[in-house]
Amino acid sequence: xxxxxxxxxVPYLEEHQEVLIKVEELPFVSFASYSLEIGSGKGQFLxxxxxxxxxxxxxxxERNTTCxxxxxxxxxxxxxxxxxxxxxxxxxxxxxxQDNKVDNIFLNFSDPWPKKRHWKRRxxxxxxxxxYYRILKKGGRLIIKTDNPALFEFTKEMMENSKFKxxxxxxxxxxxxEFDAMTEYEKSFRDQGVAIHRLVMEK
Ligand SMILES: C[S@@+](CC[C@H](N)C(=O)[O-])C[C@H]1O[C@@H](n2cnc3c(N)ncnc32)[C@H](O)[C@@H]1O
Numbered sequence: 612x613x614x615x616x617x618x619x620x621v622p623y624l625e626e627h628q629e630v631l632i633k634v635e636e637l638p639f640v641s642f643a644s645y646s647l648e649i650g651s652g653k654g655q656f657l658x659x660x661x662x663x664x665x666x667x668x669x670x671x672x673e674r675n676t677t678c679x680x681x682x683x684x685x686x687x688x689x690x691x692x693x694x695x696x697x698x699x700x701x702x703x704x705x706x707x708x709q710d711n712k713v714d715n716i717f718l719n720f721s722d723p724w725p726k727k728r729h730w731k732r733r734x735x736x737x738x739x740x741x742x743y744y745r746i747l748k749k750g751g752r753l754i755i756k757t758d759n760p761a762l763f764e765f766t767k768e769m770m771e772n773s774k775f776k777x778x779x780x781x782x783x784x785x786x787x788x789e790f791d792a793m794t795e796y797e798k799s800f801r802d803q804g805v806a807i808h809r810l811v812m813e814k
Contacts, residue, residue, distance in 0.1 A: 614653075620680020624698060630686035632670070632695045634707040642668035642693060646715035649701045649734055652795055654682030656719055659792035661694035667714075668693045674700045701734065705742040713746045716753045720796035723759040735766040740773045747814040754791070755810045756784065758800040763808040775812035784809040 644667050651671030661669045673679045679698040721734040743753050757763050784807040
């Protein structure tokens with residue numbers, strides 16, 4: 612499911628800076644707790660979580676212009692003071708977050724990068740896990756959902772070699788848990804009857 616480039620999103624992102632934040636502004640977010648979704652796509656998860664939990668803050672990180680623009684439009688049309696978008700690459704963002712700051716990190720249906728030479732780009736590759744561990748608070752959680760069995764196997768293996776503690780794992784995630792929401796990709800996979808894998812890890 613490749614997102615077709617939509618030219619309107621370029622000026623839209625320029626004109627609607629109010630729904631965006633820069634990573635440098637994160638310490639000034641006036642919420643005691645914040646969660647990141649890395650690769651937040653078109654933003655439905657972000658919006659649903661922020662609506663469901665108005666006392667918590669949810670920040671999407673998305674580098675694709677079209678996806679970021681679509682999310683920005685949803686945030687403009689449905690203003691939420693506890694949902695923001697960082698329109699940037701995760702590498703840049705992670706590098707600029709201080710230690711022990713984040714409550715939860717969500718990886719929802721991350722790009723699978725099937726070719727071995729691209730595995731280091733997977734968002735569950737060791738260098739990312741190290742960053743997640745560093746920025747999470749003690750007891751903070753890394754919550755991963757995917758439809759892709761190969762990516763899930765890789766992720767489990769990388770987790771075993773990390774400092775994270777396993778909380779739960781399933782190859783058939785059916786009922787959406789309370790602290791969760793359905794993403795655009797997830798809806799499409801569920802409609803096709805594709806099994807969802809889910810992994811919860813804790814620092
Ligand atoms: C397969 S889509 C899933 C989108 C959404 N999470 C969902 O479940 O519907 C993966 C998204 O991650 C974004 N992404 C991948 N690598 C990224 C990175 N390093 N930094 C920021 N976004 C990234 C892509 O642009 C894409 O929008």
